[in-house]
Amino acid sequence: AQSVAQPEDQVNVAEGNPLTVKCTYSVSGNPYLFWYVQYPNRGLQFLLKYITGDNLVKGSYGFEAEFNKSQTSFHLKKPFALVSDSALYFCVVRDELGYQKVTFGIGTKLQVIP
Amino acid sequence: DTEVTQTPKHLVMGMTNKKSLKCEQHMGHRAMYWYKQKAKKPPELMFVYSYEKLSINESVPSRFSPECPNSSLLNLHLHALQPEDSALYLCASSRTGETNEQFFGPGTRLTVL
Secondary structure (H helix, E strand, O other), X not given: OOEEEXXXXXXXXXXXXXXXXXXEEEOOOOEEEEEEEEOOOOOEEEEEEEOOOOOXXXXXXXXXXXXXXXXXXXEXXXXXXXXXXXXXXXXXXXXXXXXXXXXXXXXXXXXXXX | OOOEEEEXXXXXXXXXXXXXXXXXXXXXXXXXEEEEEOOOOOOEEEEEEEOOEEEEEOOOOXXXXXXXXXXXXXXXXXXXXXXXXXXXXEXXXXXXXXXXXXXXXXXXXXXXX
16 A cells, blocks of 8 residues: 655745655555646646655756655755745655555645745 | 647536547557546546556546547546536546656546536
8 A cells, every 4th residue: 555645735935945845655665756736727747756766856946855765755845935836736656566556645735925 | 749638628517418538648658547636635546547458447436437549549438427526637648657757638627517
């Protein structure tokens, strides 16, 4: 079985400050972790993924995420938040034993305040 | 072409109607997905096709009937829907394998009266 948790419904951050959106996961095999962003009334866009290798993953629009195996976490980060980053962010997990299943977190709404 | 297209963008239907949602991609992806998304909720996986064969059906009611006529097209046939089926229906595609990211279409906003 696989599951993913996003403990915060909403994160507020001032423009220019660093942001973190949290994600923890549970899988049976090796985890494959993804972050997607959804802007209002639009489909989802892929930001980045962790498959194996370097624990720090860099993605689109200046986002990065750190994989921590011992804490089973994959937090999304950005050093300087922009108002245009305001959106809904989903953490997604798949695992090598998941047989194509895809599990989404509940989503975290990021609000960047000018 | 890195785009997934979905038609129509909006659909309003009665509970006795039959309608279809369409999804198309030309990225050569052999895995395609249907999701249902309610407002302010995460997408819920409905169906997965791999090499044009249905590989996952997440216990979706039979009033939803998927079809994958070829490697570029994915349809979702709708019949006798309920008002609670009103939602945003998202199509996605990817290369096969769990390590590959999905490309999502913009969705079809479905309202069942």
